[in-house]
Each structure stands twice: as structure tokens, then as C-alpha cells.
Amino acid sequence: MENSLTIQTVLKQRNSYNLAIPFVESVQVNPYFKLSVSLLNVDTSEQAAQVFKVGSKSLGNNRWEDLFSLTKPFLQRLATEAGIQFAPGAGDVVKMDENTWKASAFGALRLPDGSVRTSNNFKVIDLLTEERKYRLSYEEKAAHGIVDYKAAKAASERYSGEWKDTGQKNEKGYPIKIFVISEEDRGKYIEQSLLDAMAQLRANAPQKAATGAILRVIRDLTGVKGTYTLEELKKPFAVARMSFSPDYNDPAVKQMMLQQCMQSVGNLFGNVQPVTQTISIPQMVDDEDVDIPAEPVSPDPESHIEPPVKHVEQNAGSREAAEEDRSRDFCCDKCGEVIPPKVWDYSYENFGRPLCYKCQRIVKKEQGGRG
Known part of the structure; x- marks a missing residue:
């Protein structure tokens, strides 16, 4: 990594970075704004909770690669580094009916070319729709096997079934096994899992809607992808930010800042013109006068x-x-x-x-x- 990081360096070495903002290459930067580029590294460990697994993709020859998505804490770090500003009321939730919550969010980001990019997004949580999605997911897991090891181990302790070897190995070299629930316990597994998931969703539906709306705005403004591989997450995220930093050596900036200061003082105390008063001072009387x-x-x-x-x-x-x-x-x-x-x-x-x-x-x- 170079000691002096510039936007030109990042653009020339795109393969070495995850671009977290749609860079606009600019030659001239006005004397009022300063462009800075910072790097953010993702901690892919399970304890850090900065990424979560969302699935896998096939690499051929019976090989699979896990796919991960960025979590809320890391996306909020990206938003802070990029200088995203949210309008008041971002994430406010409205209850549409007994089973539906809706949240909206509006954000703005100043791009490196000086322009401003905005995003207005929303998130709707419909409990009936979510329940159908959960049911289909649990039915598929019950029939074809539970891939996630923790979930599979928990299911094996409550329901009958068998472990099957997939013929694959994880990143540590251990064989990947799945747990297939027996037909007589599949109905119990589906209903119990659905009941637990919906109880948790009903309790957190408003917060989930608010978070979803804000995270959608962050993803839209920074241009991050929905999923990454572990190899991609090893590369740092390069974040460009435009900040107000006037060049005080510029005479025009000095004059404008002075005028602004005088105007601010005038707003506080009023623009009072100086009063000139002539005072007559009598002459000293001489001893003989x-x-x-x-x-x-x-x-x-x-x-x-x-x-x-x-x-x-x-x-x-x-x-x-x-x-x-x-x-x-x-x-x-x-x-x-x-x-x-x-x-x-x-x-x-x-x-x-x-x-x-x-x-x-x-x-x-x-x-x-x-x-």
C-alpha cells in the first residue's frame, strides 16, 4: 500500500480495491472542497459480525464457493467515511396495517467531481409475505438437507434424520456434511422453525423496516455489491470523500471568509454604523487670562x-x-x-x-x- 493515496492511484489499480463509491475522475478541484481517499478493511471472522453468509455459487467440478453480504455495522462505517448525510426523519416507520410496516430514508452524498448524488428509498415488511418465504425455505431444507452446520447440528438434536456427505470440503479442509430430516419429523421441523422465525420477525418488524431503508440508501450511494466472495473481501474498500476545506492562501477565499464573518457578527449584534461625535474641549486658561x-x-x-x-x-x-x-x-x-x-x-x-x-x-x- 502506498503512503500517498490518491484517487488517480485507486483508479489505476481498480483490481486491488473494492470501489465503495462511483468515482468520477476530476482534474480540477475548486478551492473550497478537499478530496480525501480512505481505506476500510473487512473483518471476515464470525466474531466481528461484519459479513454474513447468504449462499454459494458453483465453480464446476463439484466445487462451490461461499457468498457473503456486508452487515449493518460495516455499511454504517462506509456511510460515515463517505460523508453520507441523511435527511431528518430517515428511517421513520409507518404501520400500514396489522401485518405491514413501511420505512423511508433519504440520503445525499457529494461526489469527487463536486456534484451531489441523492437517493430516496424505502423498505416494506409484510408479515404474510415473509411467512410464505420462510415456509418455502424450511420445506426445502427439510427435504434436501440443512447446509449450515450450526443449524444442522441443532436440528439433529431435536429431530430424527441422517447426515449425508456432500463430497465437498470447506476452507479448512474438512468435509462438508448436511443433515436431512426424516419424513415423519419434517412437518414438525417446518412448523416449529416457522413459529420461531415469525415470532422474532413480529417483534422486530419496525426496526427491520427502518434499518432496511437506510441500508438500501447506503448501498445505492456507495455502489457496493449485494454479495462478495472471501477473496474479494480480502481487498480493502476505497472510500472517497469531499469535505469543505477552504484554501486560505487564496485571496478570493480570504475575502469571502472575511465577509462571511462580518455578516455573522452582524446577524448576532446588528449592523450598527459607527457614530462620529465632535467634543469641544475648552482651552486652558493662562495665568494672566x-x-x-x-x-x-x-x-x-x-x-x-x-x-x-x-x-x-x-x-x-x-x-x-x-x-x-x-x-x-x-x-x-x-x-x-x-x-x-x-x-x-x-x-x-x-x-x-x-x-x-x-x-x-x-x-x-x-x-x-x-x-
Whole structure:
């Protein structure tokens, strides 16, 4: 078995595999789905209960080969590996009448070429029809002999008859014998076997109908055969499965996944547009930026406290600094000190020119001695 298993390898070596799906050879696989091939081996031992004998076929020269069918557990493994999806209600049973049950199942499978294959099937259990089938089967066994060793041994302990050699040998080399029931006990064997089989069938008829419908869908979608020989069952079943596996290195896939994520978030919390709000933040008030009273000079000169005056050096550096923050535009016309804009406005209204606090007092004294 190769370490790297691909669909092309399986198709080239069809004789080495049991194809469990109708392969569609595809060259291009889209960037959203990934194709994987897995192998399932059948355990043909009796304890595993993955196969059961359904009959034999003649090989000529008085040689026979046993035929086996896959059981429910192995078919369900095939369905899981292949990714078969069943619709809700698959296997639901409806009682048609006192002796009839019907179950339906619907399944879907994504094929390697990207298409989807569906199957809708049903199973009907009619007790009257099943009883007739069982009767014919037991009549034939009673007349021609019971082939299955366990059933033959159990019948030999309850009914009279004889063992006959078929002249054949099983896979272990032992001779194959059958048990033929005597004519006087054949009626008892048929009726008792039929009674046991029908009692079990009546108890399990709804479950058998449900299982039958589901297994028919699995067989149809995977394309497995009804019977296999032991030699065929030694080969593994190759199962192809298409799974959603996006290529995140693809720019288009990245964009689509991002849009899908945003849409999912929007479905949860709503698509709310961002709100832009402008907040006005007041400027910090400078030490000299204070309210100016209606009369800048207090009636009581002793109680008036002069605000601190900043002395700016009259040099190129200070001039350049003053020009940079535009504060030099507001200078006292008398002493050249930089004054706040509010003091500038007040001085122009009352003195006709810009004056600082100190020079305002001096001018007032010069004009009338007030203050």
C-alpha cells in the first residue's frame, strides 16, 4: 500500500480495491472542497459480525464457493467515511396495517467531481409475505438437507434424520456434511422453525423496516455489491470523500471568509454604523487670562493687588519666541510688555490704545488723578 493515496492511484489499480463509491475522475478541484481517499478493511471472522453468509455459487467440478453480504455495522462505517448525510426523519416507520410496516430514508452524498448524488428509498415488511418465504425455505431444507452446520447440528438434536456427505470440503479442509430430516419429523421441523422465525420477525418488524431503508440508501450511494466472495473481501474498500476545506492562501477565499464573518457578527449584534461625535474641549486658561472688572482700578488703592507681570527680555530670542506664539501682537503701547487679549480690548475701549495694568493706572493718574 502506498503512503500517498490518491484517487488517480485507486483508479489505476481498480483490481486491488473494492470501489465503495462511483468515482468520477476530476482534474480540477475548486478551492473550497478537499478530496480525501480512505481505506476500510473487512473483518471476515464470525466474531466481528461484519459479513454474513447468504449462499454459494458453483465453480464446476463439484466445487462451490461461499457468498457473503456486508452487515449493518460495516455499511454504517462506509456511510460515515463517505460523508453520507441523511435527511431528518430517515428511517421513520409507518404501520400500514396489522401485518405491514413501511420505512423511508433519504440520503445525499457529494461526489469527487463536486456534484451531489441523492437517493430516496424505502423498505416494506409484510408479515404474510415473509411467512410464505420462510415456509418455502424450511420445506426445502427439510427435504434436501440443512447446509449450515450450526443449524444442522441443532436440528439433529431435536429431530430424527441422517447426515449425508456432500463430497465437498470447506476452507479448512474438512468435509462438508448436511443433515436431512426424516419424513415423519419434517412437518414438525417446518412448523416449529416457522413459529420461531415469525415470532422474532413480529417483534422486530419496525426496526427491520427502518434499518432496511437506510441500508438500501447506503448501498445505492456507495455502489457496493449485494454479495462478495472471501477473496474479494480480502481487498480493502476505497472510500472517497469531499469535505469543505477552504484554501486560505487564496485571496478570493480570504475575502469571502472575511465577509462571511462580518455578516455573522452582524446577524448576532446588528449592523450598527459607527457614530462620529465632535467634543469641544475648552482651552486652558493662562495665568494672566483673568476677568477684567468694569473698573480696572479699585476704589481702595491699598486693597488692590497687582497681577504678576511677566518681564520679557527685549532681545532677538524673546522676540522670536513672542512672534512664534503671536502673543507679541498684544503689547503695551507704553512699556512694550505683552498683555492678554482681554486687557488689550479693554484698554482700547477706555484709553484708545493698548496698555497693561500698570500703565493704565499711570495714564489715569495723568488724566485726572483718579485712583
